[in-house]
Amino acid sequence: MALLWEPRLDDEGLRWRDLARDLTAKYFAPLAAELDRDQRYPWESVKRLIDAKIAGMFVPKSYGGEGASLTAFCSVVEEVARGCASTSAIVVALPLGGFPLLLEGSEDQKQSYLGGLAREGIAINFALSERGAGSDIAAIETSATREGGNWRLRGEKCWLGNGGAARHYIVFAREAESRAITAFLVDKEQPGVVIDFFEDKMGLRGTLTSNLKLDTLVEDSAIVGTPGKGLRLALKTLAVGRVTVAAQSVGIARAAYDAAARHAVERRAFGQAIIDHQAVGFKLADMATEISAARMMLHEAAQAYDRGADVSGLGTMAKLYASEAAHRAVDSAVQIFGGPGYVKPNAVERYYRDQRVTEIYEGTSEVLRMVLMRAVRSDFTSPSK
Numbered sequence: 001m002a003l004l005w006e007p008r009l010d011d012e013g014l015r016w017r018d019l020a021r022d023l024t025a026k027y028f029a030p031l032a033a034e035l036d037r038d039q040r041y042p043w044e045s046v047k048r049l050i051d052a053k054i055a056g057m058f059v060p061k062s063y064g065g066e067g068a069s070l071t072a073f074c075s076v077v078e079e080v081a082r083g084c085a086s087t088s089a090i091v092v093a094l095p096l097g098g099f100p101l102l103l104e105g106s107e108d109q110k111q112s113y114l115g116g117l118a119r120e121g122i123a124i125n126f127a128l129s130e131r132g133a134g135s136d137i138a139a140i141e142t143s144a145t146r147e148g149g150n151w152r153l154r155g156e157k158c159w160l161g162n163g164g165a166a167r168h169y170i171v172f173a174r175e176a177e178s179r180a181i182t183a184f185l186v187d188k189e190q191p192g193v194v195i196d197f198f199e200d201k202m203g204l205r206g207t208l209t210s211n212l213k214l215d216t217l218v219e220d221s222a223i224v225g226t227p228g229k230g231l232r233l234a235l236k237t238l239a240v241g242r243v244t245v246a247a248q249s250v251g252i253a254r255a256a257y258d259a260a261a262r263h264a265v266e267r268r269a270f271g272q273a274i275i276d277h278q279a280v281g282f283k284l285a286d287m288a289t290e291i292s293a294a295r296m297m298l299h300e301a302a303q304a305y306d307r308g309a310d311v312s313g314l315g316t317m318a319k320l321y322a323s324e325a326a327h328r329a330v331d332s333a334v335q336i337f338g339g340p341g342y343v344k345p346n347a348v349e350r351y352y353r354d355q356r357v358t359e360i361y362e363g364t365s366e367v368l369r370m371v372l373m374r375a376v377r378s379d380f381t382s383p384s385k
């Protein structure tokens with residue numbers, strides 16, 4: 001019996017997981033090294049994700065999607081990340097752009113933009129970060145100023161996952177008069193929207209990460225959610241997104257564990273398989289334990305979300321724990337491989353670089369600890385305690 005803890009998925013979850021496993025084995029994993037080497041965005045894989053209905057799987061059926069649960073979505077992310085972290089980052093970016101609309105979009109917005117994502121795979125990006133405002137999202141300076149009954153959006157967003165590949169952008173901007181933050185839908189093709197810079201990244205090199213320069217007009221109908229409540233919407237979206245990044249982390253960690261364990265039983269040193277040297281075997285024991293624990297946390301968080309619970313606490317803990325467990329897993333994997341683990345094209349060298357951002361995006365580990373620290377304080381200072 002395999003040692004790693006396995007989630008008990010329902011029929012829906014199993015169907016999606018098996019589909020993702022199949023596509024990953026046939027198409028995504030074989031491309032992983034090439035995408036990393038050439039820093040190439042895999043449009044052909046995006047088409048497969050659309051054709052398999054994975055791109056819009058979280059979109060409700062009433063808007064043309066599959067209405068899949070977050071648990072099923074996370075199972076897909078984990079399988080894809082295990083074979084190709086870059087492709088999993090493309091998958092993870094989809095709900096990040098879609099959830100603001102799902103949570104607070106108008107009926108028209110849902111029909112047209114979520115419908116476009118579900119039917120044609122027209123991606124939406126979550127454009128919050130700026131050079132001067134990453135963790136400190138309340139410091140964003142992109143402005144929204146009234147101009148002839150419309151809104152002029154001015155500023156520059158950066159580090160946008162799927163940036164350039166996405167057609168629509170949920171732009172968080174500060175209203176010039178009230179200074180409150182509001183979310184607006186912006187089309188990449190409209191005048192005054194320019195994407196002219198792509199990051200040269202350490203890992204996830206098969207994804208596009210771009211800037212977004214704005215000097216453009218949008219109508220009131222472009223506002224997503226309640227005017228002035230954009231930050232609340234961003235945080236609600238990130239609360240869900242963090243669960244998906246936990247799934248991505250577990251997928252990368254599992255890939256590192258599989259490779260390292262296989263190597264440890266095959267490689268011999270000092271007359272025995274290196275797994276029988278406790279210093280190596282114990283690393284694998286720790287990896288198996290931590291990956292199982294991370295998986296339990298993320299599945300519990302996803303199921304809680306599917307039951308309608310608030311997952312801002314559990315999802316934050318799952319992302320924090322899973323990303324740091326994945327860090328330890330990829331680090332141990334490189335160590336277990338020794339010299340070859342440090343050299344291309346060994347896959348663990350790539351896992352080591354791909355994993356790193358899971359501790360940075362959708363909330364750095366420090367920011368997540370800050371969120372949890374505040375929750376602890378609130379638990380123990382509320383009047384009922």
Ligand SMILES: Cc1cc2nc3c(=O)[nH]c(=O)nc-3n(C[C@H](O)[C@H](O)[C@H](O)COP(=O)(O)OP(=O)(O)OC[C@H]3O[C@@H](n4cnc5c(N)ncnc54)[C@H](O)[C@@H]3O)c2cc1C
Pocket residue numbers: 093125126127128129131132133134135136158159160161162201204209357360361362363364365366367370
């Ligand atoms: C590949 C990639 C994809 C991304 N995709 C998107 C996307 O699609 N949309 C989007 O909007 N953004 C995206 N981002 C941006 C990402 O969310 C930010 O990089 C992240 O939030 C951190 O912000 P920062 O880089 O400005 O770091 P900073 O906020 O400058 O932080 C620097 C360091 O200081 C620490 N720090 C900051 N404040 C505190 C504090 N109060 N206490 C303790 N430590 C603190 C941080 O933890 C970090 O270690 C992406 C980034 C990358 C690399």
